[in-house]
Amino acid sequence: INAEYGQGDDVIFTSSWDASVRRWTPVIGPNNKVKTLKLLTEYDHEEKVTSLAVLGDMLYTCSGESVVTVWGIESGDMMGTVDYSHHDITRLLVWQERLVLVGLSIVLGDPHTAEELTSRRLDSPVSGGVQLLPQNQALTCDHQGRVTLVDLLELNVVGELETGIREPSQVSLVAGQLLLGYKSKQFAVFNDE
Numbered sequence: 001i002n003a004e005y006g007q008g009d010d011v012i013f014t015s016s017w018d019a020s021v022r023r024w025t026p027v028i029g030p031n032n033k034v035k036t037l038k039l040l041t042e043y044d045h046e047e048k049v050t051s052l053a054v055l056g057d058m059l060y061t062c063s064g065e066s067v068v069t070v071w072g073i074e075s076g077d078m079m080g081t082v083d084y085s086h087h088d089i090t091r092l093l094v095w096q097e098r099l100v101l102v103g104l105s106i107v108l109g110d111p112h113t114a115e116e117l118t119s120r121r122l123d124s125p126v127s128g129g130v131q132l133l134p135q136n137q138a139l140t141c142d143h144q145g146r147v148t149l150v151d152l153l154e155l156n157v158v159g160e161l162e163t164g165i166r167e168p169s170q171v172s173l174v175a176g177q178l179l180l181g182y183k184s185k186q187f188a189v190f191n192d193e
Contacts, residue, residue: 017048021061041076053092055111060092060099068114082114088125095132095152102126106150120155128168141171
């Protein structure tokens, strides 16, 4: 399951491999705590949904064979689709009011249509997660444990690190330490020395 907040903190979007994308609002109970979620909208897909992103009044989903769909949030209407199978896109993110698509390439997409504006091919597909960093950079990790730092302004590779960890599930840079998630809850830590 993937989850994203959108339209403030009062809306939650979820997606799953069961081909569902749903928009929820929390129902507040006693002590100002979330009691349950109320379903607002369902966005129909024919294949599993691997990622979603929210920007303004637009919802972007990635499903099946790297097909990105643009939705109007309020209307629930499909605004268009873009086939990104040539980039093997599996992740969607938002950076500086732009859509970032990640897979075998890092692609900057038009926020209205999801059409490709520019792209950079990577050495191998990103499978171990992506983290957007405040310095206009993206940190990615592939299935072989290669961590790549990409400058999003120029789409240049700034640095790479071979970790030797196979099939990492996520990557993060926290307080100068590189964290790689492996399997469910194990982490490898690399210092910036």
